[in-house]
Amino acid sequence: DRLKEFPCRIEYLSRLKSASQQREICEALKAGKIDIVIGTHALLRDSVRFKDLGLLIVDEEQKFGVSAKEKLKALSRQVDTLTLTATPIPRTLQFSLMGARDMSIIRTPPPNRYPISTMVSVFDEQLVAHAIREELARGGQVFFVHNEVNKLPQLHAMLLRNLPTVRCAVAHGQMRPSEIEEVMLDFMAGDYDVLLCTSIVESGLDIPNANTIIINNGHRFGLSDLHQLRGRVGRTNRKAYCYIFTPPLDVLTPEARRRVAAIEEFSDLGSGIQISMQDLDIRGAGNLLGAEQSGFIVDLGMETYQKILDDAIRELKYGEFSELYGDELSNEGEWVRAQDCQVETDLDVALPESFVRSATDRIAIYREIDLLQDESALNQFEKSLEDRFGHLPERVKSLLTIPPMRWKAASVGVEKLQLKGGRLSLHFMSPGDSPYYGSQTFAKVQGQLSRYAHACRVRQMEDHLRVDVDGVQTVGEAMTFLDYLSNG
Template identity: 40%
Template sequence: RLCFLSFSCLSGVAPESTSRWETGDSPGMFGQAGATRLKDLMPGDFLVHKNFGVGQYGGLKTIAAEEKKYECLKINYSNNGVLYLPTEDLTMIYKYQQNGAGSVRLSELGKSSWLRQKRHAKQMAKGVIKDLIKTQTLRSLPRGFVYGRNDELYRALEGSFPYKETPDQKKAILSVVQDMEKEIPVDRLICGDVGFGKTEVALRAIIKAVSSNKKVFFLAPTTLLADQNYILSKERLGPLGVEIELLSRFKTKPEQKKILEKLANGFIDLVVGTHRLLSPDVVAPGLGLFIVDEEQRFGVRHKEIIKKIRSNIDVITLSATPIPRTLQQSLVGIKNISKIETPPKLRKPIETIVSYFNWEAIRFGVEREISRNGQVYFLHNDINSLPFFHEKLSLMFPLLSIGIAHGKMKTKVLESTVLSFFAGDIDILLCTTIIESGLDVANANTIVINNAQNFGLSQLYQIRGRVGRSPKQAYSLLFVPVGISINTPAFKRLKAMEIYTQLGSGYDIALRDLEIRGAGNVFGYEQSGHLSPVGFEMYCDLLKEASDEALGKHEEKKKAPSVHFGGHALISPEYVPTEDDRLYFYQRLSEAENTNQIKDVSSELKDRFGPLPGPVASLFCVAQMRVSLVGSSVQTLKIMSSFCSVMLCAFFPFSSLKSIEDKISAKQHSYKIKEKGRDIIISASVPNISASLKTARYFINLFRV
């Protein structure tokens, strides 16, 4: 065997670059993962069929009937119902994301309950779009002023950015600037994975607002995230003369009172804070810009207050929860969304290890990090037993400084601990999930997560995102207690953490655990016990339909005809051994909309597995015939060993039939034309399947659009 290794793999030294943010033209990864709808589909996973509802995937099954052989997806339904779905109909199904560990109710074939559920989901989607359009209509009135063009302050902030903006960052910043220079109030969602540079976009908007004498609120869901945003704002905006204050529980009541007085008298430009900013006693004359970080993490009551505030001022929302492309497309013209998909160039995937609890592994991980002058998070989410772990770590690492952070600590002690960790004065931070969002310490690149089986997948992903924010290799050690039996959902979560380590894998993680609270709750998809029965991916499609209808986009999709082939047409296991790969190519083929796309799939298949065997070549031939007849008058094409026929739609003009008949008679010795109801069937006798394919190509040339 031959293995190729780069210099950086052997030496641990990354290749030189002018900036860790320089990305060139590499495509964004955030939101790219998961682009294939049926990715990683395994037997036992749940699916949603547009017409038949929720079923359970039973694998690919080979169907042999008479002289033909093909593969179908077996989908099991309630009461022993089974559907065998032809691979050309894969666009009819979606993966169904299970709501946590709860049970999924399978639909029953032949019953009307699924149609009622689908109708209800459709109405819900229409309601969401209606509300969004109503909000946008109200916000479409001129705000009464326009922010000034980028001035010296803006250019100074731009010049002080220590990295080179990624292409996506540049687009997002430009979009925000252009929004602010219009007369209509800003309402934009900035979406990007953990550590991809959303906050910098917000800072550019803040300096633009402050330059136009407008006040700014920067709202965060947690004390630590607010504190992080405050520190960063002071670092970047403070030198430019921007007056900044923090309003959270890190401030005493007298301090808060003093801040509110300064704010009311116009002496503060930017207030960073938690939900304390939403209190009735917070008065800000001249408030122009409201930035909300991770809005989906606020409670219902706070969301209602946010909704009222945002009705008449400029709003920018930051979210680390991915927006699927389908959902983004459905909101074009209704919601402005900027996606930051490009990761920093020298950022490395976090090496993740799942293991039984082992103090020696912890010793090795900590010593490795400390040896390169780094810092360590040790997460143990039980306040009562934190002292035990503090004592154990102190004995194991007597020369290291170990701090404790949890939500029940006195405010000043917690603030002091966090600031000490920021400053590098603490080597190991022993903490609870209070660090889940808000801590951005580039020097901390090892995290130990104890009792990892107790966390949700998205939560684990967010926690792991505390490390890996520099060019250094980061490590995540996930431990489970020795000897315990891990249930299936927990095992799947931990396994997914090992699998999804690539940069920008937030979309896969979010869908896998169904904690899509960002995209979900913002756009009407209820979760946490109120899961839409159609599943998230199908809901996105329903939302798009509702959006198109509301915006008057009545583009009728041209229907492809049914093509029945009487020979072998399949990707056999002998040619492509793994079911996962076969399903991937079947899906690509079913989604192809023209012959060029089919050729691309064929080229990839040949490149990976060699020349196409006869049955595979037939499969691609049938697919090409299907797309060639899209929009034509042909409803059904049958290619059998003894005949080839086309069924024309009822609206086929009889005036053209004579011309067609003359052309066929010149080529075919034996054919007949008959009427079946309002449809017309043209059938030709053939000696074998090869001759039938040849006749089918002739029919296609006659009737294609």
């Protein structure tokens, strides 16, 4: 209906169409008589043929399995493809993060939208009744989601017992398509106050008057499912509410607790990417070359996994497949710097317990510092740290001088930096046959070291080069020497 004013023929294909209607649409597609076709998985059937497919748009990408995506890939080999999702599955997100797919993030919400207030609690009939009364008092409607069809009659009876005047409809996937459509249309028309349903309402519904959703047994849903369900409300300029009921948190699995905590924490508009990152961290990136779309990497950690993956890709590029990447390898930019630089020091650089009392907070802050990438991010982090904990002690200021030293060292090919006992030790990239050692960057470093030979010792270790410089007492002096190396 939204596209009816466009000067083109538009059809849709789904199970709501009769068999004869579906055949007619397929024939028109094959003949090129339809300009735009909108459909479900039905469009992936072998009987569907296109005369000249030019653009493929995949909405709700997280709902497609690997086999469906293989069919989409076959469709889209010579076709421009746009994939849309509020919460990309772990493998898709990983492909984007590693640069295999382009990704754009829409962060600006429509005007006059408000964040959805999210609350996690154990199931409470009185709280359910209160939430429904509050929404009905302002003329709104309510979704009540429970994903067990056999329990819906009990919940329906509970609602009528506590709210005898409420008009309640029931919808689930075991009903006939025509029945589901009728219930949905009646709910959209305002004939019902509450829609008691399974997760079939997760996507495709736009009901501006429904601004409270109650999700029972929320621990049984995935993060993306919870985010999608929550997105059924708050679609207008009215404050929306999401109630998620779970058993007591202490009886949930660690993964379920993390999912519930994440959906409660990330409730701002445009927070889908943060939720997807949490999902990636919880479930893992899956099999990049196989069918699994998520994988278990909790014990390994996301950053460690990413580093191992990057190292493996670089090793293959510069080894077995170097001929395929000749043009890319001729550009030194990717490999004249180390992936990262490990810093070891005996200087007094730490977060004092008197400054940050919680051990958990201190560990989280150390991790944030480790993930900083540039001066701008460091300045913002320093301001936020002072805003949270007050004036920064000298030890903390000294700690914040470490990241710039690490970045500078990595930029000249140093993988490990030790600043101990007044000595600076630089361990350059390994292995010793790395293309780095034939680069212009290393040639400059060699030239600078030769002019500084009176004050430093250069040693060839088993698989890398090591440089020791005595008389370096502070981070500032180490930075001066690194600047000297980089300015050759």
